[in-house]
Amino acid sequence: MDANMWASIEELRKMLDAHHAAAGQDVLPQRLLKIIEEVGELSQAYQGFIGANPRKGVTHTQEDVLMEVCDVIIAAAVTLATLSSDPDSTLRRNVEHVAKRALSEAVESPDRTDGGGPIGRWDGVARSDRP
Incomplete structure (x- = not known):
């Protein structure tokens, strides 16, 4: 995430902190419940x-799914900003750690050719064929 996104996340965190404080609620449980x-x-x-x-x-579109993924990311980012004084560095460090570990342990999986799967088909844009 870039600096502008983190600034927006910080604004959301401050607004939510004020709301929960006014309601007499502990912040962290509210953040975790929001992610859930x-x-x-x-x-x-x-x-x-x-x-x-x-x-x-079929009741939802691919765009609906994408928007919900974004909502999960935003809720998690607000929680990270609540727990870390430098959420950007914390996230970068963890992404690098997970990627390094996962890529060093990666095992090729067989290609699925059975044609099975969901009624709705993902258009493939979100896969590794993106630049």
Whole structure:
């Protein structure tokens, strides 16, 4: 994330801190609950995208799923900014650590050719074929 995004995250954190303080609520549990809420909404959007509920069918679009992913990231970033005095460095350090570990342990998986999968199809833009 760039400096402008972190500035927006910090503004959100301050606003939410003030809100929770006025309500007499502890900040950290509220942040964690928000992440859980957003993950639930992401799950619901994805299930709606693939038509997982036969009674409802396809109820969400790929854009709905993308927006929910962003909401999860924002909620997590606000939580990170709550816990870390330098969330940008903390995130960069962790991304580098996870990428290094994952890439050093990567094992090739077989290509799936069975044609199975969800009703809704991802357009592939979010995959490794992006520059």
